[in-house]
Amino acid sequence: LIGGPLGALAGATTATMISYGANVRYKSIYELIKQLSTEEKYCLLTKIKAVLGGIFNEQTIILSAVVVAKEIYRFFSDIKGTTNDILSSSNNSIIIEDFNE
Numbered sequence: 312l313i314g315g316p317l318g319a320l321a322g323a324t325t326a327t328m329i330s331y332g333a334n335v336r337y338k339s340i341y342e343l344i345k346q347l348s349t350e351e352k353y354c355l356l357t358k359i360k361a362v363l364g365g366i367f368n369e370q371t372i373i374l375s376a377v378v379v380a381k382e383i384y385r386f387f388s389d390i391k392g393t394t395n396d397i398l399s400s401s402n403n404s405i406i407i408e409d410f411n412e
Contacts, residue, residue, distance in 0.1 A: 354386075
C-alpha cells in the first residue's frame with residue numbers, strides 16, 4: 312500500500328507543500344505513513360478518497376495536495392492524540408506551521 316497510491320500521494324503532496332512554502336523536512340509524509348499499521352494505512356487511504364470525492368488519480372492528487380496534506384495531518388492527530396510527539400520523534404518528520412490556503 313505504501314509503495315502504490317500512498318507512496319505516489321506522499322511524494323506529490325510533499326513536493327506541492329514545498330512549492331507552497333510550507334515548512335517541510337523531506338521524507339515527511341512518506342515517513343509518517345510508514346509508521347502506520349496496515350489497517351491504519353487503509354483507513355487513511357479511505358479518508359483521502361472521501362476528501363477527493365472518490366476520484367483518485369495523479370492529476371487530482373497534485374491539484375488537491377494541500378487539502379490532502381491537511382487531511383493526513385488531521386488523521387495523525389486523531390489516531391495518535393498529538394502530532395507533536397510523532398513529529399519530534401524523528402528527524403524525518405513533517406512540520407506544518409500556519410498552513411492555510
